Amino acid sequence: MYQYNEFDHAFLKDRTAEFRDQVARRLAGELTEDEFKPLRLMNGLYLQLHAYMLRVAIPYGTLSAKQMRQLGMIAKRWDRDWGHFTTRQNIQYNWIKLDDVPDILDALAEVEMHAIQTSGNCIRNVTADQFAGVAADEIEDSRVWAEIIRQWSTLHPEFTFLPRKFKIAITGSEHDRAAVKLHDIGLRMRRNEAGETGFEVIVGGGQGRTPIVGETIRDFLPKQHLLSYLEAILRTYNLLGRRDNLYKARIKILVAAVGIEKFAEMVEEEWLEIKDSALALEPEQIRAIEEHFAPPQYETIAEPVAGFDAARFTDPAFAAWTRTNLFPHKQPGYAVVTVSLKPAGGVPGDATSAQMEALADLAEKYSLGELRIAHEQNVVLPDVRKQDLHRLWQELGEQGLADANIGLITDIISCPGLDYCNLANARAIPIAQRISRHFADPALQSEIGPITLNISGCINACGHHHVGNIGILGVDKKGVEHYQITIGGIADENAAVGRILGPSFPAEEVVDAIDTLIATFRKIREEGETFIDTVQRVGIQPFKETLYANH
Amino acid sequence: MPIIKNGRIEENVWVPLGEEGDGALDRATPVLVSLGEWKAGKQTLMANFERRAIRLENADAAEEIREDLDAIDAVILFFPKFNDGRAFSQARLLRDRYGFKGEIRATGHVIQDQYLFLQRCGVDAVEVPDENLLDAWNRAHKRFKGYYQPALAVPAGPSEDRPSDGSVGHGGAYSRVEPAVLASWAY
Numbered sequence: 166m167y168q169y170n171e172f173d174h175a176f177l178k179d180r181t182a183e184f185r186d187q188v189a190r191r192l193a194g195e196l197t198e199d200e201f202k203p204l205r206l207m208n209g210l211y212l213q214l215h216a217y218m219l220r221v222a223i224p225y226g227t228l229s230a231k232q233m234r235q236l237g238m239i240a241k242r243w244d245r246d247w248g249h250f251t252t253r254q255n256i257q258y259n260w261i262k263l264d265d266v267p268d269i270l271d272a273l274a275e276v277e278m279h280a281i282q283t284s285g286n287c288i289r290n291v292t293a294d295q296f297a298g299v300a301a302d303e304i305e306d307s308r309v310w311a312e313i314i315r316q317w318s319t320l321h322p323e324f325t326f327l328p329r330k331f332k333i334a335i336t337g338s339e340h341d342r343a344a345v346k347l348h349d350i351g352l353r354m355r356r357n358e359a360g361e362t363g364f365e366v367i368v369g370g371g372q373g374r375t376p377i378v379g380e381t382i383r384d385f386l387p388k389q390h391l392l393s394y395l396e397a398i399l400r401t402y403n404l405l406g407r408r409d410n411l412y413k414a415r416i417k418i419l420v421a422a423v424g425i426e427k428f429a430e431m432v433e434e435e436w437l438e439i440k441d442s443a444l445a446l447e448p449e450q451i452r453a454i455e456e457h458f459a460p461p462q463y464e465t466i467a468e469p470v471a472g473f474d475a476a477r478f479t480d481p482a483f484a485a486w487t488r489t490n491l492f493p494h495k496q497p498g499y500a501v502v503t504v505s506l507k508p509a510g511g512v513p514g515d516a517t518s519a520q521m522e523a524l525a526d527l528a529e530k531y532s533l534g535e536l537r538i539a540h541e542q543n544v545v546l547p548d549v550r551k552q553d554l555h556r557l558w559q560e561l562g563e564q565g566l567a568d569a570n571i572g573l574i575t576d577i578i579s580c581p582g583l584d585y586c587n588l589a590n591a592r593a594i595p596i597a598q599r600i601s602r603h604f605a606d607p608a609l610q611s612e613i614g615p616i617t618l619n620i621s622g623c624i625n626a627c628g629h630h631h632v633g634n635i636g637i638l639g640v641d642k643k644g645v646e647h648y649q650i651t652i653g654g655i656a657d658e659n660a661a662v663g664r665i666l667g668p669s670f671p672a673e674e675v676v677d678a679i680d681t682l683i684a685t686f687r688k689i690r691e692e693g694e695t696f697i698d699t700v701q702r703v704g705i706q707p708f709k710e711t712l713y714a715n716h
Numbered sequence: 717m718p719i720i721k722n723g724r725i726e727e728n729v730w731v732p733l734g735e736e737g738d739g740a741l742d743r744a745t746p747v748l749v750s751l752g753e754w755k756a757g758k759q760t761l762m763a764n765f766e767r768r769a770i771r772l773e774n775a776d777a778a779e780e781i782r783e784d785l786d787a788i789d790a791v792i793l794f795f796p797k798f799n800d801g802r803a804f805s806q807a808r809l810l811r812d813r814y815g816f817k818g819e820i821r822a823t824g825h826v827i828q829d830q831y832l833f834l835q836r837c838g839v840d841a842v843e844v845p846d847e848n849l850l851d852a853w854n855r856a857h858k859r860f861k862g863y864y865q866p867a868l869a870v871p872a873g874p875s876e877d878r879p880s881d882g883s884v885g886h887g888g889a890y891s892r893v894e895p896a897v898l899a900s901w902a903y
Contacts, residue, residue, distance in 0.1 A: 172862055179860045187829065196827075203799050204829055286799065316864040322836035323808050323867065326801025392865075403805045404777075438813060443866035 209280030225293035225311035237521030307337035328406035369420030372626035397436035466498020509605035514542030582622025589622035591639025591646035795824035811838025
């Protein structure tokens with residue numbers, strides 16, 4: 166993974182010192198709250214319902230065991246002993262004191278981490294496929310490019326006061342695990358006819374109150390032009406994006422207003438001016454970053470791995486876990502493991518200090534010291550030898566981390582909702598907890614099969630409810646929390662926004678409503694169909710009818 | 717209001733053309749006009765005044781004065797709110813793309829935390845409410861020793877201890893100084 170050089174360390178030290186100074190100026194009254202707000206936000210510091218919340222960047226979701234251990238230490242020392250992993254591959258601490266923030270930033274800097282641009286109207290922490298570099302279906306390791314984008318966008322002088330937040334995601338595989346079509350800019354690595362790799366560039370996607378699936382403005386961008394092309398998009402947006410209305414300030418609104426062809430034309434015109442500038446990436450610059458992501462020294466292991474198969478035959482619980490939580494590794498004899506942070510009745514994405522510490526230990530013991538954070542709010546151990554899987558699973562079990570539910574109905578994505586967030590209209594966590602308890606039976610989950618269920622506590626859609634196969638949106642109805650249900654959303658390369666089924670439900674009826682949808686699906690599904698297959702075949706009508714039959 | 721330029725305090729010299737029109741001002745007066753005034757009376761303004769500045773609102777396209785830059789001594793960019801960042805791109809286009817060599821000044825609501833960004837986009841002067849802020853602004857200017865992305869180089873202030881080989885302001889894993897960019901800065 167990327168290792169900081171002297172420059173990176175010095176830069177981060179300067180940045181931390183700058184923020185320490187900004188906090189001091191705020192406390193001394195030299196900065197108004199209005200002026201301090203964008204500055205603290207650009208450093209990931211929110212003022213939430215009960216306390217300050219610090220959002221720490223885990224760029225493209227990759228972190229080392231040492232970093233994970235430090236995240237656990239921070240939770241223990243300065244928060245209430247846990248942290249929350251988010252859909253943006255960040256970790257959030259919910260109970261932070263303003264005075265402690267500079268010290269926390271120093272502790273993060275010690276392990277080459279920071280909170281830069283995890284919020285604010287700037288280019289946010291870039292996200293990527295959590296399986297980048299190890300996935301068997303990958304064209305190329307997208308982390309190299311994510312790191313290049315991270316560096317380029319860090320305190321970019323021109324793009325730090327944009328009309329609105331700006332999110333970039335990248336995937337190196339055909340199958341999109343980074344939801345790139347739902348970002349301001351989505352990048353898909355592609356191979357052209359000559360066999361060279363480059364990027365398909367997608368713009369104008371996003372969720373929130375105007376959910377839009379992004380559109381392609383360029384089928385193939387040669388790699389050396391990545392930064393100049395991004396700069397051309399950002400400049401066009403910075404100059405022309407709306408600033409009169411917060412809700413119409415995202416790039417998707419600009420793209421929709423001028424039309425995708427015209428927008429592409431403007432970007433290309435700007436790009437031609439700068440494509441051969443200092444932004445053009447030279448092969449040695451790319452190589453220097455690539456070296457950081459060189460594959461580790463894998464052992465040569467023959468498949469099938471006898472110990473692994475034997476354990477699966479003799480231990481049905483382990484076998485169930487291997488069916489849901491493993492992903493094919495590009496190296497024979499290895500597997501990619503997703504560790505579920507979604508126990509029945511748990512809070513999606515939460516991990517205690519002890520669990521973070523344990524995950525760090527297990528990564529060192531079994532996964533070449535590396536971990537990932539998935540946008541589904543789970544933790545990934547990317548490099549596990551198959552013969553170690555059974556032992557790993559047992560040790561995960563000792564920490565309450567062995568749930569076999571990845572991709573199933575209890576693998577719920579949820580925002581923190583009204584329990585923590587200033588913006589929320591309704592609670593999200595208790596709904597997620599009730600649903601995951603209701604469907605806790607592994608046999609039932611397995612029978613239902615692959616499905617995504619996403620919950621947001623407000624229209625801002627941090628829980629990605631628009632693109633859940635089942636989406637639940639918290640709304641405020643005359644002072645009472647209600648929940649609107651959508652179905653048909655998809656977040657991958659076939660991205661689609663879900664459709665609203667009808668009037669919303671009060672909190673106590675949500676579990677029943679979901680149960681009805683699942684029962685309807687089980688009744689009308691055809692052999693081998695997943696929930697989304699069925700919705701796509703029959704439409705929303707049959708679900709609507711059963712859901713509102715008694716209303 | 718005082719102006720901070722190259723680490724020093726300067727006084728504003730530009731006088732708005734105002735409603736009376738150019739008859740009220742003498743030829744030696746440095747005159748400040750809006751983009752509209754400039755477009756309406758370019759030839760007259762050039763004939764009647766020795767030094768001319770144009771104020772661009774942030775919805776104005778810098779492109780509109782591209783052809784006229786030789787006849788303009790300063791461009792004043794306006795920040796209605798410090799977090800309206802359009803002027804950063806305007807400055808970048810003027811300095812970097814169009815090669816403007818005169819003063820680019822930021823006015824309106826600008827805060828010291830933006831100083832370095834402004835300079836790296838080509839702004840070389842800022843209007844501040846109070847000259848006692850000079851030290852604070854100069855500290856902000858020296859905050860970082862290098863950057864991750866190529867942009868305009870930052871000029872050394874009078875009390876700077878930067879290297880004199882032109883390597884100021886850049887570092888990082890792949891950023892460098894583009895000679896053309898440096899050249900356009902060293903006016």
